[in-house]
């Protein structure tokens with residue numbers, strides 16, 4: 635297996651981030667977007683994260699005989715624009731289909747939790763399709779606790795979807 639490095643994202647990673655996201659949009663209910671997003675949309679997203687000092691990480695595969703490739707990413711996103719929510723963020727984590735099930739999700743989630751603490755955040759919210767077992771298990775392993783289940787608030791691929799909310803409170807020991 636080639637080495638995979640986790641590092642903070644830069645703007646030129648956006649095409650790689652977008653490819654992974656759009657593949658999940660088309661094939662899964664991980665995101666309730668139904669149409670692929672544009673590169674401009676992802677660049678605007680990245681710029682907003684920089685402006686808000688919200689972290690984005692990428693997993694970069696570095697083969698010896700080829701150029702590097704983005705194979706996963708994670709981010710903290712503003713939860714709400716009302717001031718009282720400023721100590722809360724929502725997270726995203728996506729791994730390229732051919733790299734799932736190898737622990738990369740955890741390698742991408744760990745620095746997010748540290749970055750959240752570094753910013754003085756108090757709670758991370760994970761919004762997860764209730765049938766997304768890998769994501770539920772991943773977040774549970776990192777101390778996210780089930781806070782609620784919203785039944786049939788999503789609709790994709792011709793069926794109603796339930797959404798689980800999981801919360802990770804940040805402790806001084808993190």
Ligand SMILES: CC(C)(COP(=O)(O)OP(=O)(O)OC[C@H]1O[C@@H](n2cnc3c(N)ncnc32)[C@H](O)[C@@H]1OP(=O)(O)O)[C@@H](O)C(=O)NCCC(=O)NCCS
Nearest residue numbers: 664727728729734735736737738739762767768769771772
């Ligand atoms: C969810 C995701 C980020 C997890 O990343 P990953 O690198 O595959 O994670 P891991 O290899 O650490 O596996 C996570 C857990 O799911 C389990 N798992 C893996 N594939 C599974 C499957 N098909 N069914 C059930 N559990 C599965 C693993 O055993 C592991 O469980 P554990 O933590 O109890 O050991 C990744 O699968 C992904 O990108 N999926 C598509 C996008 C997505 O769902 N993003 C999250 C949106 S909320």
